[in-house]
Amino acid sequence: MGKPTRVTNCIRALRFNAGEMTQADLADRLGVTRQTVIAIEQSRYSPSLEMAFQIAKVFDVPLDDVFQYPKEK
Amino acid sequence: MPFEEKMTWVNLVVTIAVPIWFFATMIGRLQTTPAADIAFQRPLIIAIVASVVLMVVGAILMSIGTSVTAVAKGRKPEDDIDRKDERDKTISRQGDLVGYYVASVGAVGVLVLTMLEVEYVWIAGALYLSFVAAMIVGSIVKLVAYHRGF
Numbered sequence: 001m002g003k004p005t006r007v008t009n010c011i012r013a014l015r016f017n018a019g020e021m022t023q024a025d026l027a028d029r030l031g032v033t034r035q036t037v038i039a040i041e042q043s044r045y046s047p048s049l050e051m052a053f054q055i056a057k058v059f060d061v062p063l064d065d066v067f068q069y070p071k072e073k
Numbered sequence: 074m075p076f077e078e079k080m081t082w083v084n085l086v087v088t089i090a091v092p093i094w095f096f097a098t099m100i101g102r103l104q105t106t107p108a109a110d111i112a113f114q115r116p117l118i119i120a121i122v123a124s125v126v127l128m129v130v131g132a133i134l135m136s137i138g139t140s141v142t143a144v145a146k147g148r149k150p151e152d153d154i155d156r157k158d159e160r161d162k163t164i165s166r167q168g169d170l171v172g173y174y175v176a177s178v179g180a181v182g183v184l185v186l187t188m189l190e191v192e193y194v195w196i197a198g199a200l201y202l203s204f205v206a207a208m209i210v211g212s213i214v215k216l217v218a219y220h221r222g223f
Contacts, residue, residue, distance in 0.1 A: 044222025
C-alpha cells in the first residue's frame, strides 16, 4: 500500500509509552473508528487539524511531537 | 472494516446485481419485440424499488452482523455502527463527487439520444445506466480510498 501523504507521525510509539494503549482505546477517546487510527498511523490518511490537536491532547504532548513534515531540500 | 465501508460494499453489490437483471430483461425483449413496442416501465420500476429495498435489507443485516461481532468482542454495538468519523465523511464526499461527474457525462449522452428522437426505451435505459454507472464508480472510488488512502 502506498503512502499518499508526506506527513509522518509517532502515534505508535506514543501509544506504547502511554501504557501500551491500544488502537481501539485511542479510537474510542477520539470518537473515530479503529480503522481511521490505523490509517493515520500508516500515513494513509492525514487527519484534520482539529483531530491532530485532539491526538496530541490525548498523549499530552505538543503537536510537533506527534506529527512531522519533511523539510524542503 | 468500518461500518461505512461495509455499507459501500452492500450498495455496490446491489447496484451491480439489480441492473444486470434489468438489462438482461430488456435485451431479452429486444430480441422479439421492436424497441418502440417494448414495455420497459414495469421492469424499470421493479429495478428501482428492488434496489432501495435490497439496500435497506442489506443495511439491516449488516447492522445485525456488526452488532453481534461487536458484542462478541466485548464492545458496544453503537460504537461500531454509529461511529462515522471525518475520514468516512471525506471518503463519502470524494466518491459522491466522482459519481456526480459520471452521472453528468451520462446525462449529456441522454440529451443526445433525446435530440436524436430515439425510442423511449433507449432514453430510459441510458438514463438508468448513467445513475448505475455513477453509483458503481462512486462506490469503487470510496473502496479504493478506504484501502489505499488519499
